[in-house]
Amino acid sequence: MNDVQGNSSEPSVMRIGVLGCGNVGAALVDLVRTQADTVEQRTGIRLEVARVAVRNMSAPRDVEIDDGILTRDASAVVNDASIDLVVEAIGGIEPARGLILDALKNGKPVITANKELLANCGAELYAAAELAERDLLFEAAVAGGIPIMRALRESLHGEPITRVIGIINGTTNFILTKMTDAVLAGGAGDYAATLAEAQALGYAERDPTADVEGYDAGAKAAIIATVAFGVKVVAGDVYHEGISRVSGAEISIADRLGYCIKLLGIIEREPESGDVSVRVHPTMVPKQHPLASVRDSYNAVFVEGGFVGSLMFFGRGAGGAPTASAVFGDVVDAAINLRRGTHGSLGDLHEARVLAIDETSAEYLLSLDVADQPGVLHAVTGVFASHNVSIRAAEQEGNGPDARLVFITHSAQEAAVQATVRELGTLDVVRNVGGLIRVIGD
Amino acid sequence: MNDVQGNSSEPSVMRIGVLGCGNVGAALVDLVRTQADTVEQRTGIRLEVARVAVRNMSAPRDVEIDDGILTRDASAVVNDASIDLVVEAIGGIEPARGLILDALKNGKPVITANKELLANCGAELYAAAELAERDLLFEAAVAGGIPIMRALRESLHGEPITRVIGIINGTTNFILTKMTDAVLAGGAGDYAATLAEAQALGYAERDPTADVEGYDAGAKAAIIATVAFGVKVVAGDVYHEGISRVSGAEISIADRLGYCIKLLGIIEREPESGDVSVRVHPTMVPKQHPLASVRDSYNAVFVEGGFVGSLMFFGRGAGGAPTASAVFGDVVDAAINLRRGTHGSLGDLHEARVLAIDETSAEYLLSLDVADQPGVLHAVTGVFASHNVSIRAAEQEGNGPDARLVFITHSAQEAAVQATVRELGTLDVVRNVGGLIRVIGD
Numbered sequence: 001m002n003d004v005q006g007n008s009s010e011p012s013v014m015r016i017g018v019l020g021c022g023n024v025g026a027a028l029v030d031l032v033r034t035q036a037d038t039v040e041q042r043t044g045i046r047l048e049v050a051r052v053a054v055r056n057m058s059a060p061r062d063v064e065i066d067d068g069i070l071t072r073d074a075s076a077v078v079n080d081a082s083i084d085l086v087v088e089a090i091g092g093i094e095p096a097r098g099l100i101l102d103a104l105k106n107g108k109p110v111i112t113a114n115k116e117l118l119a120n121c122g123a124e125l126y127a128a129a130e131l132a133e134r135d136l137l138f139e140a141a142v143a144g145g146i147p148i149m150r151a152l153r154e155s156l157h158g159e160p161i162t163r164v165i166g167i168i169n170g171t172t173n174f175i176l177t178k179m180t181d182a183v184l185a186g187g188a189g190d191y192a193a194t195l196a197e198a199q200a201l202g203y204a205e206r207d208p209t210a211d212v213e214g215y216d217a218g219a220k221a222a223i224i225a226t227v228a229f230g231v232k233v234v235a236g237d238v239y240h241e242g243i244s245r246v247s248g249a250e251i252s253i254a255d256r257l258g259y260c261i262k263l264l265g266i267i268e269r270e271p272e273s274g275d276v277s278v279r280v281h282p283t284m285v286p287k288q289h290p291l292a293s294v295r296d297s298y299n300a301v302f303v304e305g306g307f308v309g310s311l312m313f314f315g316r317g318a319g320g321a322p323t324a325s326a327v328f329g330d331v332v333d334a335a336i337n338l339r340r341g342t343h344g345s346l347g348d349l350h351e352a353r354v355l356a357i358d359e360t361s362a363e364y365l366l367s368l369d370v371a372d373q374p375g376v377l378h379a380v381t382g383v384f385a386s387h388n389v390s391i392r393a394a395e396q397e398g399n400g401p402d403a404r405l406v407f408i409t410h411s412a413q414e415a416a417v418q419a420t421v422r423e424l425g426t427l428d429v430v431r432n433v434g435g436l437i438r439v440i441g442d
Numbered sequence: 443m444n445d446v447q448g449n450s451s452e453p454s455v456m457r458i459g460v461l462g463c464g465n466v467g468a469a470l471v472d473l474v475r476t477q478a479d480t481v482e483q484r485t486g487i488r489l490e491v492a493r494v495a496v497r498n499m500s501a502p503r504d505v506e507i508d509d510g511i512l513t514r515d516a517s518a519v520v521n522d523a524s525i526d527l528v529v530e531a532i533g534g535i536e537p538a539r540g541l542i543l544d545a546l547k548n549g550k551p552v553i554t555a556n557k558e559l560l561a562n563c564g565a566e567l568y569a570a571a572e573l574a575e576r577d578l579l580f581e582a583a584v585a586g587g588i589p590i591m592r593a594l595r596e597s598l599h600g601e602p603i604t605r606v607i608g609i610i611n612g613t614t615n616f617i618l619t620k621m622t623d624a625v626l627a628g629g630a631g632d633y634a635a636t637l638a639e640a641q642a643l644g645y646a647e648r649d650p651t652a653d654v655e656g657y658d659a660g661a662k663a664a665i666i667a668t669v670a671f672g673v674k675v676v677a678g679d680v681y682h683e684g685i686s687r688v689s690g691a692e693i694s695i696a697d698r699l700g701y702c703i704k705l706l707g708i709i710e711r712e713p714e715s716g717d718v719s720v721r722v723h724p725t726m727v728p729k730q731h732p733l734a735s736v737r738d739s740y741n742a743v744f745v746e747g748g749f750v751g752s753l754m755f756f757g758r759g760a761g762g763a764p765t766a767s768a769v770f771g772d773v774v775d776a777a778i779n780l781r782r783g784t785h786g787s788l789g790d791l792h793e794a795r796v797l798a799i800d801e802t803s804a805e806y807l808l809s810l811d812v813a814d815q816p817g818v819l820h821a822v823t824g825v826f827a828s829h830n831v832s833i834r835a836a837e838q839e840g841n842g843p844d845a846r847l848v849f850i851t852h853s854a855q856e857a858a859v860q861a862t863v864r865e866l867g868t869l870d871v872v873r874n875v876g877g878l879i880r881v882i883g884d
Contacts, residue, residue: 031749038602042789145750150596151589154775159767290756293735307473307767308587314732314754325601325749333596340784347484 014084014335015050017077017108019099024113024140025052025089026062027324028331035328045335051077062320078103085334087327088112097121104132109334109343111327113140119219119235122226126346135343137330142220143168143299145322146315147329151303152227153344160306161228164267165440168220170297170317171211172243172263174203176282177295180251180260189248203297214240214263214280221265224301225278229269231352233278239357241281245435253367253406254437257393259284260292261437269352277355284365284439358415363392363441365408366417367434368424372403376429380405383427387420388412408439456777457492459525459550461516461541466555466582467494467531468504469766470773477770487777493519504762520545527776529769530554539563546574551776551785553769555582561661561677564668568788577785579772584662585610585741587764588757589771593745594669595786602748603670606709607882610662612739612759613653614685614705616645618724619737622693622702631690645739656682656705656722663707666743667720671711673794675720681799683723687877695809695848696879699835701726702734703879711794719797726807726881800857805834805883807850808859809876810866814845818871822847825869829862830854850881 016032018025032047040046052065053074071077078086078099086103088110090096096117100110105128112118118125118141129136139149143166152161167173175194183189195212198204210216218238225233243263254261264283269276285292290312294300299317304310316322337343370376377394384391390410397404409417417436425433458474460467474489482488494507495516513519520528520541528545530552532538538559542552547570554560560567560583571578581591585608594603609615617636625631637654640646652658660680667675685705696703706725711718727734732754736742741759746752758764779785812818819836826833832852839846851859859878867875 027749145747146753147593150592154592154771159771288737290735290740293732295730298732305587305767307469307763307770309758309761309764310756311588311758312754312756314752314756316751316753319751321749322751325747328749329596329601340782342782342784 012044012339013046013048014338015048015082016085016087016331017051017053017080017083018049018087018089019053019074019077019096020089020091021052021054021061021063021065022089023062023320024323024327025087027320028087028089028327029063029065031324031328032331039332043332043336045332045339047331047335050083051080053077074099075102078108079106083108084338085109085111085331087331088114089327090114091116093117093120097125100125100136101128104128104134104136107132107134109135109137109338111137111330111334113138113323113327115141115216115219115223116235119222122223122234123232123349126349129343130345133343135334135337137334137344138223139330140323140326142223143301143313144315144317144319145326146299146301146313146317147326148224148301148313149227151311151313152224153346159308160271161303162269162271162306163304164224164228164301165291166220166224166265166301167262167291167294167299168265168301168317169211169214169217169263170299171198171204171208172217173294173299174198174297175212176243176246176261176263179246179248180255183248183251184255187248189251191244191246212244213242217263217265217280221267221278221280224265225267225276226349227346228267229276229352230347230349231276232349233276233352233354237278237354239279239281243282246282250367250435250437254284254365257408258287259439260287261285262291262294264291264440273353275353275355277360279357279360282437284437286441289440358418359413361411361413363409363411363439364417365406365437365439366421367404367406368430369404369432369434371429371431372400373429377405379427379429380424383423384409384420387416387423389416389420454486454781455488455490456526456780457490457524458527458529458773459493459495459519459522460491460529460531461495461519461538462531462533463494463496463503463505463507464531465504465762466765466769467529469762470529470531470769471507472505473766473770474773481774485774485778487774487781489773489777492525493522495519516541517544520550521548525550526780527551527553527773529773530556531769532556533558535559535562539567542567542578543570546570546576546578549574549576551577551579551780553579553772553776555580555765555769557583557658557661557665561664564665564676565674565791568791571785572787575785577776577779579776579786580665581772582765582768584665585743585755586757586759586761587768588741588743588755588759589768590666590743590755591669593753593755594666595788601750602713603745604711604713604748605746606666606670606743607733607746608663608666608707608743609704609733609736609741610707610743610759611653611656611659611705612741613640613646613650614659615736615741616640616739617654618685618688618703618705621688621690622697625690625693626697629690631693633686633688654686655684659705659707659722663709663720663722666707667709667718668791669788670709671718671794672789672791673718674791675718675794675796679720679796681721681723685724688724692809692877692879696726696807699726699807699850700729701881702729703727704733704736706733706882715795717795717797719802721799721802724879726879728883731882800860801855803853803855805851805853805881806859807848807879807881808863809849810847810872811874811876812845812847813871813873814842815871819847821869821871822866825865826851826862829858829865831858831862
């Protein structure tokens with residue numbers, strides 16, 4: 001509950017120092033200006049952008065800022081005693097990390113959307129905020145305008161969360177949506193062509209690696225794991241596989257079996273051991289699952305709790321306006337908390353074992369190009385059986401040189417499935433082993 | 443931010459008085475017991491169920507409660523100085539209203555899931571909470587376990603919300619889902635038969651009126667309007683139309699045009715005038731809209747904001763466990779706020795004009811059974827034109843005695859559309875005017 005009684009006659013002024021004035025920084029400056037009256041009316045707090053630190057004073061930017069407010073010296077901003085709270089919108093590890101630590105040391109709450117920094121140095125920053133007894137808020141770092149950090153930090157108090165599954169990268173969801181639409185319309189759904197289209201439309205960057213290979217989603221998954229389970233997980237702990245090897249043929253098979261393919265971040269905790277598993281990979285999602293309906297560049301986060309059942313949060317994952325809106329919400333919260341002399345906290349983070357991908361279990365789709373001759377199915381299924389991987393469904397498509405076997409397994413351990421794949425590759429009757437795709441249940 | 447620093451060595455004990463021990467009350471008592479350790483570890487607050495007021499001391503209940511805790515005297519609980527906060531789980535207007543007012547007057551925060559009470563007497567209760575400087579929290583009153591009240595109260599600070607659209611009644615969504623599945627499978631999708639099936643499965647009550655005629659959704663829509671826009675709206679202000687007149691034929695037409703039919707609560711504010719419109723009615727939803735994918739008894743609330751774009755919150759709308767989970771989250775929040783000597787607030791509610799349904803605008807689907815003869819389309823479209831209702835799409839289905847014209851209008855005012863319908867009914871060539879169904883855009 002963050003609204004406060006509006007019974008003080010004099011508004012408290014809160015002076016904001018903004019570090020960086022790119023897309024998000026500029027949108028935030030604009031939001032503070034247009035919404036200051038509304039916030040004052042509701043909370044009695046007057047928000048003001050007091051300083052904006054930029055690298056280049058004369059660069060063109062999306063918002064007009066007085067020369068008296070602009071500065072090139074970010075360090076002076078976080079050390080300025082007249083600044084009440086700091087918004088970090090620079091991105092990257094340094095100098096953002098050092099500036100945030102200084103701001104907290106100086107008693108200033110910090111708001112950031114810097115997922116790279118949080119996913120790599122989160123534990124250090126959360127501990128610094130704890131020590132300083134100040135807020136460190138980062139709603140915008142994961143899934144842009146969707147208030148998922150707040151939900152995990154607050155709404156689900158005492159709720160035993162078992163799993164969080166998210167579509168947390170808009171670029172890859174856009175590409176997979178377009179590939180799927182093309183396949184369903186009878187086209188090829190070619191990855192490279194779709195990526196080029198996404199780049200032309202501005203949905204993918206010129207170097208798309210961070211998005212399409214799952215690094216971006218992996219960083220967000222690490223942050224979700226930390227907040228949802230109170231454990232220390234860094235980006236490097238996250239197994240990630242991107243979408244660059246997803247083919248139109250796989251999308252077509254998935255469709256026929258009642259699934260669509262999504263790039264998911266999956267964050268799980270084993271109730272008994274407390275071990276966590278954090279991974280990002282293309283996944284077959286049943287068409288009736290709410291995540292299957294999340295199209296284009298939208299994001300969604302699906303939370304499974306012991307009491308509350310399934311919850312999903314859906315919205316824009318990126319873009320200046322949604323991100324700035326989330327940052328702004330955090331600024332208001334931090335300002336209210338600061339005036340009250342209180343602050344939020346993630347509690348003490350504890351260490352948890354992060355399972356290697358080999359130790360995790362899932363159902364798998366596996367397709368094999370095979371010789372169309374008697375005994376092939378028998379030979380192939382024998383390999384599955386020898387590794388204790390049990391088959392839930394099998395079918396043959398095509399004949400002769402196009403013969404292909406498609407299997408969906410029951411839940412099996414990754415290590416056993418990988419061993420199965422390796423051995424299948426050695427069989428004479430197997431011409432090619434297609435990519436493995438993991439499956440989530442309803 | 444509601445977690446607090448865990449630096450006090452002695453936990454503060456918070457003694458909870460629970461009024462009512464039905465489905466939700468019993469699940470809450472159980473949750474407090476099983477989650478008390480986790481909450482204490484995280485917040486330093488020890489939650490205890492100190493008293494439980496019930497009507498019948500010897501009735502069977504889902505949870506074991508010591509005789510020393512049970513009482514028949516609810517009034518004694520809210521007047522007991524040793525009780526720190528009160529959970530109202532009785533339902534209905536009285537005695538719940540009086541007990542809540544007394545509890546607040548005595549300085550006790552109150553948590554309730556009582557939508558009927560809030561939708562009728564909300565303004566009085568919020569004012570009493572304001573005066574007492576205590577929390578009145580009611581996350582569970584709308585959409586069960588979905589944290590939508592929190593999102594509207596907090597996450598969207600300063601976000602200019604323009605519209606909230608919700609599937610906020612699980613029973614009707616279950617019935618419409620089953621009717622639609624039947625129609626798509628080639629069946630009739632009969633309303634009465636589907637209702638009977640829902641009753642047999644426990645998804646609909648023996649007297650289903652409150653659900654199927656939109657009263658339940660209307661009460662929730664009033665609460666949403668109050669929280670989202672800070673205005674006084676009561677259940678009686680809400681226009682509601684239920685699903686009992688939705689036919690399989692309409693579902694089939696909608697499907698062919700790319701829509702599904704959902705019972706929606708729609709809460710809008712006109713940006714210039716500040717007038718609000720709050721209504722519940724069957725609505726054609728484009729199949730690609732995220733609300734279209736919300737099946738069975740699930741609920742979802744779709745929020746449209748100026749900066750954040752579209753957000754959707756999805757989850758279980760009812761049931762003892764999700765509801766109790768939401769109540770429990772509120773209990774933890776209220777306990778933390780109480781210890782900090784602070785509380786949340788909706789701010790001062792203001793009066794707003796609630797538009798009559800005649801004044802609202804939408805697109806409409808209208809189907810007419812007509813004589814299959816030259817000049818019919820001309821005669822019919824002339825009626826639309828004379829009322830300034832412009833047609834976006836028209837098509838004829840069937841021939842001869844089965845001839846039917848289906849129209850979708852551009853956005854038009856309800857009063858003009860109703861006048862059009864009345865006049866169409868007087869035409870000789872029109873044999874029957876089907877129900878109007880409003881359409882929401884993408």
